[in-house]
Amino acid sequence: MDLGLTGKRALVTGSSSGIGAGIARMLAAEGCAVVVHGRDAARAEAVARSIRDAGGEVDCAIGDLAGDAGADAVAARAGAIDVLVNNAGGAAGTSAQSWAQVELAAWIETYQGNVGSAARMIQRLLPGMRQRGWGRIINIASAAATQPIAFGPDYGAAKAAVINLTSSLAKALGPCGVTANSVSPGIILTPAVERWLDGLREPMGWQGLDQAALERKVTETMVPTLVGRIGRVEDIGHAVCMVASPASGYMTGANIRIDGGQVQSIN
Template sequence: MNLHLQGKRALITGSSSGLGEATARMLAAEGAAVVIHGRNGGRAEAVAAAIREGGGVATVALGDLATDEGAAEVARQASADGPVDILVNNAGFYRHLSWAEASPAEWSETYNVNVVSGVRMIQHLVPAMRERGWGRVVTIGGGLASQPMNTHPQYNATLAARHNLAVSLARELKGTGVTSNVVSPGAILVEATKELVTQIGPARGWGETWEEIQPNAVRALIPNDRERFGEPDEIAAAVAYLCGPHAAYVSGATIRVDGGLIRSAF
């Protein structure tokens, strides 16, 4: 399907690896000029170079979105070759902590990185989208926003905030031609997920090798109708749909891409 993204410029935050990288590659394949964002210049440039080698258009914007100055610099770099039409707020992080381990300082840092950083980019880039009468904001959320686990509560709460702010933004952008939506992944098989599951698998009796651990981890942690982890491209495809004209009537929505997740608990 042609998503008609030719001539559009997309900034994908946190796109030097993982879901962000997969999303950038897919948007570029659909004809968008993509801006790869990260804090490590070598990693970001490697992703951009690979996209260019495949015939796509990609540039790099470096900076720390957790500071006002860093976010402003990323917005400046992203707009250097033309206005940003699509903002994918993907950047974020988590630490696997218990309630006892997640200090107030950890809560504050996680909220700043996972929520306020996205707000900074919205405030920098969306006003110009509104003036032009077209734009897309896609926030990457997660199933833990509505089905939080007992662990890493500071992270669960920030996902709920990301979902909430995206809907509030959609209401704010009523009638402007700019939409705001959420893609909510389940457990996606990026390196961090595989590393965590591999680390805790043997102690939980799931096996010793990845081949043994994976099916048991799915049954224990993320029982779903598809009986597997998701793939990064499955998230990227949902984002790409929301960025195109076929999704012009989708506003304030949350698209779950989680295999029909039944529950999530450690």
């Protein structure tokens, strides 16, 4: 199926590794010109190079979206963007910190990193989308937004705000040709999760397990999900490509869970 993305220009924030890099690669494979964003130029350039080597059209934009100067620089470099994927985020500490460990400054920093950076890029890039009469704003939230765990409350709360602001934005946009949706990943095998998994082997007595068995153990015990494996960045990239497609023009204000059944309530 041709998703109709050829010639669209997409900015994926936080795409110098992990889920963002996976999304950038898949959008490029569908014919988008992609702008890879990160704070570290060398890492962003490495992702860009791999996309270029695969035949994709790609630029890099470097900057810290937690401040206006960084957002201005990224927006200027990105140019006219049709598909904005607000993926940059994460927790100030780690999403496994306990309530007692999360200082007030970390709550603010996490909110800044997830909500502030998305709001900044929307403010900068939405006017052009409106003018052109077409656009996609896709905000990456988290399973933790609707099913919080006992840890990382700053992260879950910030991601809940991301879903909430997306719903508001869809209403503010109305029928202007620009849609706003969120995609909520469950546990995904990013470099950070790989490090966490490796750290579990010894304390859990899982040293002898191969990758598939390890993932089964984790999804049966620590992060209960239904599909018996940890998600891949391509699982999220597939959903983002679908929502980005012109064929999804009737989808707006939605939150798409890509979580292997991790969130247990109905939505």
